[in-house]
Amino acid sequence: MAKVSEISESQLDHMNPGKLLLTALFCFFFLFGFTAKAQRTLETLDQSLRYSRYSRLGLKIIPIQTRTNSFKLLMQVEKIEQNPSFDAFNFSYTLLDSYDQEITEDKIILLSENDLSMDTERHWVFEKEVILPEDVDTQIALLSVLDTRQGDEYLYHIDLKGSYVYDQPRLGAFYANGVAFDQTYINQSQSLLFDSFDGPSIHSFFYPIDFSIPYPPMETRPANVPKELEVIDKGDFVENIPRSLDEEGYYFFQTDTSELGGLMIKTTHEAFPKVKDWEEMVDIVTYISTRKEHEELLEAEDKKKALDEYWIGMTRNPDTAKEVIREYFRQIEFANILFTDFKEGWKTDRGMVYIVMGPPNEVNFFEDREVWTYGGDSQASKIKFTFARIKNVLTPHYYTLNRSRAYQPIWFKNISEWRNGRMAF
Structure with a gap:
């Protein structure tokens, strides 16, 4: 060769x-x-x-x-x-x-x-x-x-x-036309083909966990971590036969369960990367809501009516409200496409920053971190968000934000821009 x-x-x-x-x-x-x-x-x-x-x-x-x-x-x-x-x-x-x-x-x-x-x-x-x-x-x-x-x-x-990578998978997932599956998520009940270099049998595990919403960048307390993680052994299946992924959560596929390497695929509701229903919409608006506003939305019996009142009350203008809704949920969709791993993209740290701050002006990768830079012509006026790389058996691209109270002014400023309909991405 x-x-x-x-x-x-x-x-x-x-x-x-x-x-x-x-x-x-x-x-x-x-x-x-x-x-x-x-x-x-x-x-x-x-x-x-x-x-x-x-x-x-x-x-x-x-x-x-x-x-x-x-x-x-x-x-x-x-x-x-x-x-x-x-x-x-x-x-x-x-x-x-x-x-x-x-x-x-x-x-x-x-x-x-x-x-x-x-x-x-x-x-x-x-x-x-x-x-x-x-x-x-x-x-x-x-x-x-x-x-x-x-x-x-x-x-x-x-x-x-590398030091942040376990063994690479010895199998691949493919669409029906033979193109390799190039996302980390798939809508539940859709099917993929799997091809292995280790033989005809592939083993699968399923994790039905739902993750919480991340803390904002200036919140320095430790994030909530599930005390228990339910794992369902789905057993073996044969390669090159369409495999339907029917349950919402995430799957982990391996050809050898004694090794750490494998392929993780997140399964999502049928509307993903868009929002599914009013209940999910209430969860997602938390990034630009006050605590009181969000609690009232969670407690409301008629979520659609409560959300209509929320948007109009926040922007004080129906036309501005429509523009904010359109742009905000477009950001949600992009965050889901770009940053979904075993969590939905909007629930990841990178997704959260992307939604509120918009696409970064500059992105640099290092072995142990990813750095986003926003705004300013001089170094002194630039804002940087650093995401630390964490070694994770499920994905080699798992990052968590290095949180700091110094982010509070710019974070609240951007939330104010959203609430007044002045965001410009």
Whole structure:
């Protein structure tokens, strides 16, 4: 097998020389900057487009461990823009030994149309096998897609090995059309296909837990943690036969129950990522409500009537109320899409900050944290939210907010903006 940092001769033969040169130039200038001073590392890359409400693409890397140090990388690009042209983008990926390793030109692996394993109505899919050196403790895969029309750079990374990652799953979940399942949630009673590298039998566990709403950023007391966690052993099932996920909670799939690695999938109500009913709407408005307002909503017998009165009373203007409702629940929907893990996205710390503060202006990833930056032209005027990475057997992307009382002024300011209909995302 060729080194992962090389392009095969057959790939070069199939690529148009002009297209190859253009792709290389774009990758060089946009990935590495125009001067030697601006070294590019995973830590310095701004990944805010990953959370933008106006992204044209959605990127995902789905790793499936095939052997001890071998992985199949399913690199999927969701076509959010209607009928995009493949030629409008430049695609590449790289493997890194650390978050602060410089991304050099020789590490970039260009991807052409000939590298596509699937091209569906909604996805471009690249599939690559990589073999890691036995002595590496950390290895990160980074997918980059450059929109050559606007110069927007879409990025997505995932740790294949690292101190915050247990074993990667040795199985994958797939839609009926063969595209890998690229979400962390699925509406209950929908079905997926599972494919394993360890044989025909896959084991599943189900957790029916419902999580509480997180404390605000300035609340420094410890969060509520369930004292008991109910686990239902769902037994074995055979791969490549559609499996319906009928109960609302989350499932954990393994090919070997003696190992820690597995695949977690959250199952949600049929309306998710949108709001299901008036009861759920009452829970969700807690982020911009006073305690008294929320208690009155919880106690109301007619939730719809109480919510109508709540919105009008808060904004004092029916037209403003409609705009606030539309924008607030659009934020809820984005938070659910972006941040759902074993919790609904709106109940996570990142989802909470995203809903109230809006999409961050800058996003930087480090091995042990994710940092969001908002506003201001100078460092002194910027507001940063730091989410600490927590090692979790269910997901390698579990983050909790480092809370501080210093967030109180900006938090209340943004809630006031919401309540007066002046939010602008």
